[in-house]
Amino acid sequence: MKRLAIWFAGALLALCAALPSAAQQPLKIGFGMSLTGPLAGNGKAALIAMEIWREDVNARGGILGRKVEFVYYDDQTNPSTVPSIYNKLLDVDKVDLVVSGYGTNVIAPAMPIMMQRQMTFMGLFGLNVNSKFDYDRYFQIMPAGPEPAIGWTQGYFDTAMALNPKPATIALVGADAEYPALCLAGAREQVKRTGLKVVYDKTYPPNTVDYSPIVRAIQANNPDLVYVCSYPPDSAGIIRAANEVGLKARMFGGGMVGTQFAALKTQLGPLLNGLVSYESYAPDVADKFPSVAPFLEKYQARAAKEGVDPLGFYLPPYAYAMMEVLEHAIKGVGSLDQAKIADYIHKNEFVTYVGKVRFAKNGEWSVPRMMTVQYHGITGNDLDAWKKPGHVTVLAPAAYKTGNVATPFQDNRK
């Protein structure tokens, strides 16, 4: 009887020892995401990509033997909601890791909290956020390069300054908001470097309805180049106004958010011809991004059901890649030690769905890779046309270049 009791007690102890690993707590990753508000289309698209990653990683057995769970809240595309969201994630939900929501406007207000809590913070498409914080545990998946404001605008200005004859004047315009302000700051820096003369430099309120007075004022100054930093509704309004006014600039475009998404591509259709904008992926250079096409198949099937960007070229592959970097870093370190994770990300190169990623000291990509493109040959408003090569000429960077810019802007519309 005594032997049986000892045997039973031993078995119980063994079972107790085994229990923690069998009932491992999930690894919780927290974030705010724009699920309503002006940038909700991008936020939801990013969320789909992150969910695909979560399913993939859990199918591989999770991270550190723990299944991955997301805890996220809608930031309503409103920066003022962000601090309370991240405080709640860290204090109440007790998440293990945090990543950012989409865009400069919601990344910047999270930074002081990340710095105070010493958290490693992966950012999803924030422009030059770390320039004011200089935080050594911040990393940005947007390929804007180590000098983001410069890298973001480099392709446009390199292309413009290669024109013959060289352009002499430029108009700068953007919305009164965080991203356009940083984008315009980069453009102004480029203007200094290139010696262009600024003939118009204004901002507009984000709720502007009619952009034709702005475009007419630009036209009156007769600039060679027009550089615009805008959000989706203003991008559409400015492009329509440029069409109505008959803008005569040699190059028109810049950092226009929205032209990357199916909603504006199909809405504007032929009005996009001649516009110089930016893209992070295009079917015309699919061979340079071998992992993106299979990912997009998964993404597009879900996006169609959820009523978000059915193309998903711009943001979703990078949202997936952001999570891949985090996954590789944790596995590399073998723990959730924030300092070690940040150190690992600084020191290593990561192979992701969007290619090889290495981060500079300030957490930005070590080499800029956002593509400057020009749209052409669009005849209708069909979405399928954008799924095939033929409407996007990549102008920069050189490694991805597929052709030269066609100028003046209006000639592309004939």
Added chain:
Amino acid sequence: MSEIPTALILNAIIAGLLLGGFYAAVSVGVSISFGMLDVVNIAHPAFIILGSYIAYIVNDRFGFDPIAACVLLSPLFFVLGLAIYRVYYLCFEKRGQESLRGLAFFFGILFITEVALVLVFGVDYRAVRTGYSDTTWRLGPVDFPLRLVVPFAVSVTMVASIEMFLTRTFFGRAVLAVAQDALALRLMGVDTLRVKERAFALSIATAAVAGSFLIVIQPVQPAIGREYIGLVFAVCVLGGMGSIRGTLAAAFILGLAESFTATFAGPSWAPAVSFGLLLATLALRPSGLFGR
């Protein structure tokens, strides 16, 4: 004066008037509900966005012109307005709790409408396609973009019709009488609830048409209506509470102010100039331009 400034001035005038036409359409409903009936319908922009999405559906699925479709479907919004006012009256106005709780009620409707649109349509931007969206008429140096001209023409027709209806019909005069002295009207045996209910419903019906204008002019997403709350109340107050004529005039004034500021000073000054005009007008004429 050189040729370019003349063209700029002419274009600024036309752009301002066209923009004013749109502002009149989005504000006339608030002018009726807030200005005449004293119902602070803060949810009016949400009904405008609802109108935009109705326009989107009929355009996307059936290829109908969004503005024509919304004019035809505005009776549905009228019925919706009847139902909303009935709830508002029974829950708040009848109990004398319309001031603060009524405001919360309309805030609630604003958010519920937005969330419902998100759930049904998703959060992506929606736009319509019409035969005239990308067409611009040119008269000498002056441009007339049809995506603004068509809403302008329909808006002015709608606002003028409402003004005629209110001033030249028995029911319209009853609405104006309710705005002036509801108690006196009740003492004369008029069912003021019925009058207010229908007038409120009319204000919601105008939102359907204004919504179709909005989606013709720019892409919309469910929360975009919030951006117009300040504007519609500014137009209503500047024009004079309850004056349809004043609403039209104020809309043109703000449209012209915005257009001229954007053209000659810088677009970021446009809100300051518009609201500066509002403040100056209220300082000199507290009841607004056409207020009594």
